[in-house]
Structures are given as C-alpha cells and as structure tokens.
Amino acid sequence: MSKTRSNRTNLTSRRTVLKSLLAGSVVAPFAGRSLVAQEVFSEGVSDNQIVLGTSAAFSGPTRGLGIELYRGSTAYFTHVNEGGGLFGREIRQQLYDDSYQPDPAVTNTTQLMVEDDVFALFGYVGTPTVTRVLPLLKKFQDRKFMLMFPFTGAQPQREFPYGDFAFNLRASYRQETGGLVDNFVEIGRERIGVFYQADAYGRSGWAGVRAALSKYNLNMVGEATYRRGTKFTANLREQVEILKTSQPQAVICIGAYAACAAFLRDAVDGGLQVPIANLSFVGSENLLKLIEDSQENSEDYTKHLVNSQVVPSYTDDTLPGVIEYNEFMSRYNPAVPEKFDDDQYTTFDRSFVSLEGFLNAKLMTEILRRVGANPRRLDLEEAVFSIKDFDLGIGEPVSFDTNRRQGLDRVYYTVVEDGVFVPLRNWKGTFS
Template structure:
C-alpha cells in the first residue's frame, strides 16, 4: 500500500492529468487521494462535554448506527466510513482549533455534523482555505443563515431546514390562533440572534413586532435561575414565547416560568434537543410535584421517530437497537445514552445522505465531492420527502414538523392540539 508521503508525491501527477472539471470542483483538489484505499474518514467537531453534550453525543450515535451497518455490509465501494471526533464543548475557540487540526496533516475527506451556530459560523472562513487546503462541511447541526449565504454557501451542504423556516412556521401557527403578542427568549450569541432575526422577520411580514425579549449566556445550566428572564417576559404580557436556546437553559426557563405563573405556550426550535429538555423537566416534576410539560411545542427538522410508516424510521430504530452505539470515551462518565431521539435520528439521516454522496463520489469520473453531492437532485432516504441538492441548492430538506408532549414524550402535534390554544 502506498505510504502517505508517496501519495503526496503522486498527487501532482494526478492533477496534471485531471480534467478541467476537477480544478473547478468544490472539494479540495486532492480529496480523492486522501480518501485512502482503506476508507473514508469524516471530521466532526462537536459538544461531547459540557451542558450541551447531549447534542454532540446523540448526533454522533445516530450517525454511527448507520455507518456501522454500512461497514458491516462492505462499506462504500469496498471502503469503510469512519468519524474522527474532537470535542469543542460548544465553544468557538476549540471548534476553530479542531478544524485547523482537521485541515493539517493527513486530514479527513471532509467535515461532518458540526454542532452549533456559534461554532460553525466561526470556522466558516477556514473552509475557504487554510494552509492551502479547503474542505467542505456536510450537515452541520445548525439552522443559521451564514452557511446558507455567500460567500460560505459554496462550502457547506445543509440537510436541515433553517431557523428562519422553523420560526416562520411557528409564527404563522400562533398568528392563525390569534396569538399575536409574541416574545422571545434566546441565547446571547450568533445562534440566538439568528433565531431572533427569524422571529422578527416572520412577524414583520405580517405587520407585527416582538413584544418582549430576554437573553441568557451560552453555557447556562439547568440549576441556574431564569427568574429574571421570566420577569422580563411577563412584563411584556405575551400570548406565547419563542425560545431559541440549548436544552439546559430552555428547561430552566420553562421550570421558572411555570413556577411564576407564566403559563402561555412556549415554543422551542429543533436545536434544543427535545429528549434532553424533556428529561430535565420530568426530573423537576418528580422533585417539585408540579407539571412542567404542558403548553409546550417544539419545532423539528426531521420526522418523528415514532412514525413507523416511514422506512427510515423503522431502519433507524432497528439499527439503534441492534448496535446501541456507545457515547464517545470523552463524554462524561455518567452520561446516559438516549434510546431514540430527534437528534440521533437527524444524525442517522446525515449518515444516510453522506453515504449516498460517497457512492456518487466513488462512481463518478469527476473527483469533486461537492459535484457528487450536487448530483443528488431527487434522492430518496426513506422519509417521504426527497433530498434535493444542486449547484444552486445546498440545503437538502425544507420541511418543518411540530411536536408536543403527551404521556411523557414528544409526539407529532395535530390540529386539535393547535386549536386548543385558539384565543
């Protein structure tokens, strides 16, 4: 087998023979050589420790359930698929350092499933070129706009709908129920501001404005008090609260809001991590003897993992049960993996889509990974909605789903449940 150093000497010869399409490719010119004969390595920087660790761990576990299955059945064109993981704790600085590590030396084929807007937005400039190297980022766990707009949209492929789409869906629903006084609770960083902007735009399109807003600092834990934020929101007398944050902070807000008598609907966007949020609220219910799970709605960017009519859901549940992927060794020792979750299901779909792209990449005469992704203009991944990419479309899915809590779990929300909030 050719050594890494020998491969690097061989690369210029390959490039000299490559066609013009190769030079125009979105992928790093030597990405095919670096895939290696043994397998495809994907680089993932995410929160595997800290108060948002459940997002990185479950996204990784869902992806590994599918990649393990693929590898056991011959891999992609005879090559296995693996994820090289680095922990950033949901902090921009470590995410930048991790990305530079991926871009140096014998780096992965591409970047994959990064977690969070404050981290993703800070690494975007590196994708354009660092040390003469470029990498594409596939399927970040973020609905923010920077990776969807020039100049960075060329370097990022998104699977999920955007936060603007999630917030527009929630705003439209509440306005239809005559709940027009909407306030926001959001994380004071790029993620929270992206959500705030989505809510502001959606309301403005209907001639309304936010009636109040309260913020918190990234990294807040469930044990922290959100009473000051609740007081701010209560002064605005909202008909509903739009919550853009991580699960620990959002659960703390819900707990304190209900304790203080703010009982209007509270809506969280998909990033919150529904199952982790719910586990904190249920634990607080047992401790305090109060109901903290009423009048909740969470928007989602993937279908419910309870919808067994969908082939991908049945496959996801089967493979999660069969392989029960471990949490990474770097995760907290007391971390308890979740059997099924919207986060791990999204990771599973990320992996399914990535395999489809790698199959197109392996079969194509054009060595560009981006061109392979753009060739999937109508791909079926088993969720009743086709995956659509193209040269001018780097977001595969657009649909937004809504869920609420019933019998201790998040389930799809029906029209009757929406109408119960009619004013």
C-alpha cells in the same frame, strides 16, 4: 501537468504516512485496528477507510447534542461498514470535542484540515461554532474541503460568502421560526416574546422571528437572553420577569436544552403560563428528561411545550426511514465515544437529534458512493449536485443543485404526550 499532480500526490502520501507514524494522528480514533499506522492516506482516504472530521460538543451542558448526533450517524455508518463499507472502505469519523465553544471549534477544525487532512467535515454542532469555522473553509478553498450537514439552521453557511463551502440537510432556523410564528398568529397569539441565547445562534433565531412577524406587521413584544453554557440549575426568574412585563401570548426559545428547560421551569413557576416553543436545536429529549427528573408534576410544565423539529417523529412507523433508524439504533445501540465517556451521560434509545444524525449519515453515504471508487475532494460537490429526488425514507425527496444547497425544507411540530414528543396535529385545540 499530470506529472506535477502525481508528484504532489506522492509527496502528500509520504508526508501523511510519516505524520501517521510519528504523531499517530490517524491511529488514535481507530485504536484496536492492527496495521492502521501503515495505511497510506491522501485527502482522508486510504485503501481501507474514508475519514470524516467532526468537531462537536462532547462535553459541557450541551454535550447531549453532540453525543446523540454522533450516535445516530454511527448507527448508519456501522451498518455500512458491517456490509463491507464503500468500495471496500470503512467510513470513520475523526472526533474532537469543542464543548460548543467557538475557539476550540476553530482549533479542532484547523487540526482536521491541516494535520489530519480528512476527506470532509461532517457532524458539526452549533451556530456559534460553525459560524467561526466557515472562514477556514474559505482560507483552504484550494483544497476543496466541504462542511457537510452541520447541526444548525443558521444562515451563514447558507448564504454568501460561505454558502459555497457547505451543504445542509435540515431546514433553516428561519423556516422553523417562520413556521412557529405563522401557527401562533393563526390561532390568535400575536403577542410573541423571545428568549434566546446571547450569541450567533440566538441572534439567528431572533432574526428569524423578527422577519416572520414583520410579514404580519407585528413586532416581538419582549425579549430576554441568557449566556451560552447556562446549566439547568441556573435561576432564570429575571428573564421570566422581563418577558412577563410584556404580557406575551407565546414565547419562542432559541437555546439549548439545559437553559430552555430551566426557563420552562421558572416560567411556569413564575406564572408565565403560555405556549413555550423551542427550535429543533434544543434537543427535545434532553430537555424533557431534565424536566421529568426534576419536577414531580412534570405535565404541569410540559403541557406548555411545543417544539419544532426538522425530521419526522421517530414514533412514525409509517415511514421506512424511521423504521430503518429504529432498527439500526436497536441493533447497534451506539455508545458515547470512548474518549469522551465519563459515565455521566445517559444516552437516549431514540431522539430527534440522533434521527437527524442517522439521516445525515445515510445521505453522506450515498454521496460518497457517487464520488466513486477513487474519492477526491474535488469530486464531492458534483456528487452532491447529482442527488435528485433522493428518498431518505421520510416522505420528503432530497435534491441539490448549484442554487440549492439545502436538502430538506419541511418543519414538524411536536408536543409532549405521555412523556414523549408526538406530532402536533391541532394547534387551535391544543393552545387556544
């Protein structure tokens, strides 16, 4: 039995070396490292590296999310790698761009699993992409791939039949939408409309709002949709008019920053001046930048905003994890990945998305540490389950077990003050 396993490992190693030499598949992301092509990889691990596979939006109208999430992760991984790595191995991300589109995400993931043979999938962005990738994890379940901490709060990777192939750190969209509805209802804003992306992400948030309202025997009063990939320059007055006819007292947006910023602009201009809430996925800083860059009196628009977040504010310097994030972001100031940098995107010094990427990387590093000096995918799940009351430095202990594959549950609410998202402390005072 052991002989068979050993032979298989040798075969895999030889195959991987040959592949590396012929196709340069592992060489590409580590350009500049001498002798990399001679490294022997098995399950994404060599003597010098552990490779995590990432497919995310690095181009298109949602690229800010993929880029900022990557920058946050890179800040922490760079810190680890500069300290000698884990058991002498650097943590590296093999990156592919899916532009937040499902089909490229499936192609990239197949590449990462079949050709690149990475250790685990990490840093994925988006519901429509992740939802389509999940069946691949089941298809290759004998190879024990895990999807670690995707940037989506949707349910498919949290429940049967794919829940066993993923671990989440962030709170779910159900928790985010549930919290928003609870707070709106509490301040008497029971007529809630929904503006959402016409895909799996939008539907996930829509379902969350519907479920939360049903607790109060309420229904959403109106709904309007937009197509994924809508740009800020798009005209969304039609959606505003649809929602206006239902006379909502609040609107919950389930979308990405470009479309949600366009909706905010057209809603305020169109006289729909009610609180407009966005989920964490929106990319708060990207949204705010679009509004501030395009509108002279941006406060007229941002005063209606309330965004839910799944990480604390990066301005909260009482939290050691946030202090560490700020320090590492200043020290390393990670750049846009070179192969996706077209000089068109301006990075943010700080953002909720990069903080989430930072925390994902911090927890991933701890898990890899617990996997041990001879990492095997087979041991990854047990290593995650060994995480009990782990302190990420944000005041929320993280635990996992067989029945709990999501680390955090807390949802934070933020509003814009002086051009920055800050914690919302008084719902009634702000929106009554």
